Amino acid sequence: MQFKDKFVDLSSSKVMGILNVTPDSFSDGGAYNQLDLALRQVQRMIDEGASFIDIGGESTRPGAQAVTEQQELDRVVPVIEAINNRFDTVISVDTSKAKVMQQAVAAGAGLINDIRALQEDGALLVATAAQVPVCLMHMQGQPSTMQTEPSYEDVVANVYQFLQQRISACIQAGIGQQNIIIDPGFGFGKSLVHNYQLLANLEQLLPLNVAILAGVSRKSMIGTLLNRSVDERLAGSVGAAMLAAQQGAKIIRVHDVQETVDALQVLNMMNAYKENRNER
Numbered sequence: 001m002q003f004k005d006k007f008v009d010l011s012s013s014k015v016m017g018i019l020n021v022t023p024d025s026f027s028d029g030g031a032y033n034q035l036d037l038a039l040r041q042v043q044r045m046i047d048e049g050a051s052f053i054d055i056g057g058e059s060t061r062p063g064a065q066a067v068t069e070q071q072e073l074d075r076v077v078p079v080i081e082a083i084n085n086r087f088d089t090v091i092s093v094d095t096s097k098a099k100v101m102q103q104a105v106a107a108g109a110g111l112i113n114d115i116r117a118l119q120e121d122g123a124l125l126v127a128t129a130a131q132v133p134v135c136l137m138h139m140q141g142q143p144s145t146m147q148t149e150p151s152y153e154d155v156v157a158n159v160y161q162f163l164q165q166r167i168s169a170c171i172q173a174g175i176g177q178q179n180i181i182i183d184p185g186f187g188f189g190k191s192l193v194h195n196y197q198l199l200a201n202l203e204q205l206l207p208l209n210v211a212i213l214a215g216v217s218r219k220s221m222i223g224t225l226l227n228r229s230v231d232e233r234l235a236g237s238v239g240a241a242m243l244a245a246q247q248g249a250k251i252i253r254v255h256d257v258q259e260t261v262d263a264l265q266v267l268n269m270m271n272a273y274k275e276n277r278n279e280r
Contacts, residue, residue: 001178001211003090003110004132008051010211012268013245015261016052016092016253017045018217021075022059038079039086046089049261052111053087054253055079055104056094060115060143060188072100077107084108092135098122105130111181113213115139115188117166128173135181135213136166140189155194156201159184164208180210181251187219195221199240202247214244215253217260238263 001010008014021038042053057075058067072095080091084107092111093104101112101123110132117136118124127134138159140150152158163182170180182205184198195216205212216222222236223229234256241252241260245267254260 001133001181004108006088006090006110008090010250012271013250013252013264014051015049015257015264016054016213016251017042017048017050017257018054018056018253018255019045019079020056020059021079022057035079035082039082042083042087042089045257046087048258050089050257052090052092052251053083054092054094054113055083055109057100058095060094066143069097069099072097073103076100077103080104080107080109096120096123098126101130102126105132111135113137113183115143115183115185117162118170119166124169124173128170128175133179133181134170134175135183136163136170137183137188138162138185143188150189150191150194152194155190155197156204159198160205160208163205167208167210177210181213182208182210183213183215183253186214186216187221190221192221192224195219196225199243199247202244202249206248211250212244212248213251213253214241214249216240216244217254217256234259242267 001008019038019041045053055076057072076093083091090111091109092113093101093109094113095101096114096116097120112127112132113135114123115137118127118134167180171177184205186195186198217237218230218233222233222240226236237256238259241254242263245252245264252260
């Protein structure tokens with residue numbers, strides 16, 4: 001897939017490293033909201049094998065409060081500019097605001113990653129004009145309320161239908177299908193059971209014929225199941241990442257890059273030998 005002037009081969013699963021330049025994200029809030037610390041973390045994630053760096057300037061953890069457009073711009077644009085000037089990597093901007101998308105792409109972002117699937121005012125228009133790939137995520141409700149008794153008739157079918165509708169809206173607006181990525185939205189308006197139903201049936205999203213991104217890293221679906229604090233969820237997160245990749249997820253969004261890259265290399269090697277065996 002082409003991201004501005006950079007190409008990423010998604011024939012095997014690749015890792016997206018998370019960089020939250022916020023004071024209140026659930027896992028690393030405040031850790032990288034100074035430019036020198038952020039750049040040091042980017043260098044580390046690239047060295048560890050990340051193909052994408054995802055920059056977020058607004059916390060979307062359960063119960064998070066919204067930030068203003070200007071606050072978000074002030075947080076993400078200088079970081080994107082600095083990363084673009086220093087590193088050869090695909091920069092993803094994690095935002096739902098049209099103006100942030102526009103300025104982030106101008107600063108060097110090659111992917112728009114939107115938890116609201118380009119439904120906010122002006123977002124679809126700006127994303128279409130930006131001519132970069134987009135990632136559309138499913139979320140029931142808003143971050144401030146999404147975990148208040150989420151319910152579905154059939155979570156897999158409902159997520160599929162929503163993403164199908166948003167893919168159609170993007171194509172009608174002028175975004176090529178080859179430039180669309182989808183994210184089922186683990187942890188966004190889903191109970192523990194909903195999350196694992198989605199994980200168990202992730203391959204049912206493959207008929208949408210777009211790349212799948214999975215973000216399960218350190219989330220409550222890991223912590224609640226295993227009774228682990230945020231900093232004790234590495235093994236569960238890597239295990240869930242492997243299961244997602246086995247079912248066709250091509251981008252794995254994580255905090256722990258090196259460990260996930262290592263696990264995916266093992267999976268990719270196994271898959272290569274399975275393919276060789278099947279071709280005999």
